[in-house]
Amino acid sequence: xxxxxxxxxxxxxxxxxxxxxxxxxxxxxxxxxxxxxxxxxxxxxxxxxxxxxxxxxxxxxxxxxxxxxxxxxxxxxxxxxxxxxxxxxxxxxxxxxxxxxxxx
Numbered sequence: 387x388x389x390x391x392x393x394x395x396x397x398x399x400x401x402x403x404x405x406x407x408x409x410x411x412x413x414x415x416x417x418x419x420x421x422x423x424x425x426x427x428x429x430x431x432x433x434x435x436x437x438x439x440x441x442x443x444x445x446x447x448x449x450x451x452x453x454x455x456x457x458x459x460x461x462x463x464x465x466x467x468x469x470x471x472x473x474x475x476x477x478x479x480x481x482x483x484x485x486x487x488x489x490x
Contacts, residue, residue, distance in 0.1 A: 405481055411458045415481065417445070428455045 405412045414434055418426045421443075423436035430452035434445040450458075460468055462481055471477045 405462050409458070409461055411462060411481075414445075414458075428458070430455060 405415055414426055417423075417434075418436060421436050421438055423438045425437035427435040427437065427442065428450060429435070431449055432444070433447045433449050435442045436445065456468070456471070459471070459477075463471075463477070463479065467477060467479065
């Protein structure tokens, strides 16, 4: 039986890999860095969550609706990923913040 390799996807957001300045997602990603978190999890009906040292901790923010999550992500991900999110209900990808976010 021939094994196939999983699809490797290079996610290059439309913005060149950077979250648009002033976007609420930028605020969340800054909080990720400040907390030393490895991941940001956005789940409809729950507040944003951060994986810190392997443990999930909730943000003190209000729970996000699915529409709010789409609004956060749409400016930073390619259209095909928005379609995939709508179809499958989940995405796993990474984004980078510009150094400007930390006053460098």
